[in-house]
Amino acid sequence: MALPKPLMRGLLARRLRFHLPIACVLAVLVGTTFKFAVGEPRKQAYADFYKKYDAVKDFNAMREAGVFESVRPSGE
Template identity: 70%
Template sequence: MSLAKPVMRGLLGKRLRFHLPIAFALSFVAAIGFKYGVTEPRKQAYADFYKQYDAVKEFTAMKEAGVFESVRPSGE
């Protein structure tokens, strides 16, 4: 008793018809998951930070701490 020969003709096309929609669906789900799991919370965190951020106050604190070499603290 011998084994039947495998059908090789059209094998790639048959497998692509099965796997290609699955690959597109999974990549779409991954993109949506990344958008709502990573980018949206990051954008919200930036928005929350800049709602209460005072650039002048931050600059003054760094100036007083001596971070900048070209700016003298106001006490001198």
């Protein structure tokens, strides 16, 4: 009793016909999920931060703390 020969001709094309659409749908699904679960909240957090951020005030606080070597605190 011999085993039947495997069908090797066109094997890649048959497998791709099944797996390629599934891979594309999953890629779009994961990309969309990431955009709305991570990207949009991150953009909103940055927007909220910069609405009330004062760069001059932050610079002056760091200058007074002595963070910069080339900028003297205003008291000197």
